Amino acid sequence: MIQRLDWDSDFFGFRIGEVFYQEDLDETPDYDLLYVKGSNEFNARITGFEEGFSELKLVFSKDIPVRNREARPVFPIDQIVYDIDEIYNLAYESGKFSRFYLDKHFNSGKFGELYRKWVDNSISKAIADDVLVYVEENEISGFVTYKTAGDSATIGLIAVSPNHQGKGIGGKLLQSVEDRLAEQNIKKLRIPTQQENQPACHFYTKQGYEICERTFIKHYWAVKNE
Incomplete structure (x- = not known):
């Protein structure tokens, strides 16, 4: 389920959400940007969206x-x-x-x-x-x-x-x-x-x-x- 990120949305001035990777997101999100995260490499398919950037965060x-x-x-x-x-x-x-x-x-x-x-x-x-x-x-x-x-x-x-x-x-x-x-x-x-x-x-x-x-x-x- 996509979670709206209020702080990010207010700061950057457009609608930002966050979701952990699933095979397909069966909803059409009403967002301008989605942060999609996963513990393994993935290639999400989201209707109306295209991948713009990726990184591997390490702790x-x-x-x-x-x-x-x-x-x-x-x-x-x-x-x-x-x-x-x-x-x-x-x-x-x-x-x-x-x-x-x-x-x-x-x-x-x-x-x-x-x-x-x-x-x-x-x-x-x-x-x-x-x-x-x-x-x-x-x-x-x-x-x-x-x-x-x-x-x-x-x-x-x-x-x-x-x-x-x-x-x-x-x-x-x-x-x-x-x-x-x-x-x-x-x-x-x-x-x-x-x-x-x-x-x-x-x-x-x-x-x-x-x-x-x-x-x-x-x-x-x-x-x-x-």
């Missing part, structure tokens, strides 16, 4: 190690003075493999707006427990957000400035999150990404994370009658 996970916290130049964002545009630019970097960026059916300006909202709602702690930033020589070169639920936590956004990649900053950000979670007795950390984002996949594997979940996601757009 990496790891049992959080208990260790002595190391000194790192990583701070909660509310403890420093910062330029919000620096954080927005890092968020854009984190989203360069996002389906909302790669599917060109979306208005290009909406990607930036979406990630700015994500940052704002993370800093206000509406959707994140904290935002940590890596600061060196008065420059923010990376950041990460995370949210706990029960005895596990999930990374929301993580990125390192292109000028500072390859210096181990991403690993230090993740380790800082792990240390804070261990102090709260949180047992597991999950990180969603896309299979297409091979640099991220290699990075998480190097940090000791393993794939625990795979979800195929396809965008089916309503065919517009000319």
